[in-house]
Amino acid sequence: MPADADYVTDLVHEPTQTDSPGIDLTVAEVYDVIEPGRVDFGGGELEPAGLTPHKRHKRDSDDDYEWWRLREGQYLIEYNESLADGVTATLQPRTEVVERGGSHPTLTVESLPRIPLSVGGAGLLLKENARVSTVLDR
Secondary structure (H helix, E strand, C coil): CCCHHHEEEEECCHHHHHEEEEEEEEEEEEEEECCCCEEECCCCCEEEEEEECCECCCCCCCCCCEEEEEEEEEEEEECEECCCCCCCCCEEHHHHHHHHCCECCCEEEECCHHHHHHHCCEEEEEEEECCEEEEEEC
16 A cells, blocks of 8 residues: 655655555765765764765666766765655665665654765666665654
C-alpha cells in the first residue's frame, strides 16, 4: 500500500517513490568536500565545509539524465525532495545502494540536510534522480 506522501514534498515521481513501505528520496546533487569545515563547543566558530559539485557525464549522448562516477570515498548528497514543516522522520539508505557498496547513516531529521554518502571498493555509478534513501516514518 503506498505511503502517505503528504509529509514529503517535491517528489520526482510519486507512484514510483511510494510503491513500497516508506517514501524513497532521490539524489539531486553530489558534492566533493574540498575544504574542511569547523565544529566547536559553543557554535561561535562553526563554519561549513567547502564543497564543489561532483562532475557528471552522460553514458550516451541521447540520454536525458547524467551519471556521477563515484570512486571509493566520502561525498555529500542533496535531495530533490523536502520534508513538510513540523515533520520529524527517520531516513535510511535504500537496500539497492547498500548492496552496491554505498551507504549513509540512518538519521532522525526535521529537514533534509545534505548527508554523507560513503562509497567503498570499486566505486559506484549513480544516476541523476536515483532513489538513494527511504523516509520510514514521521
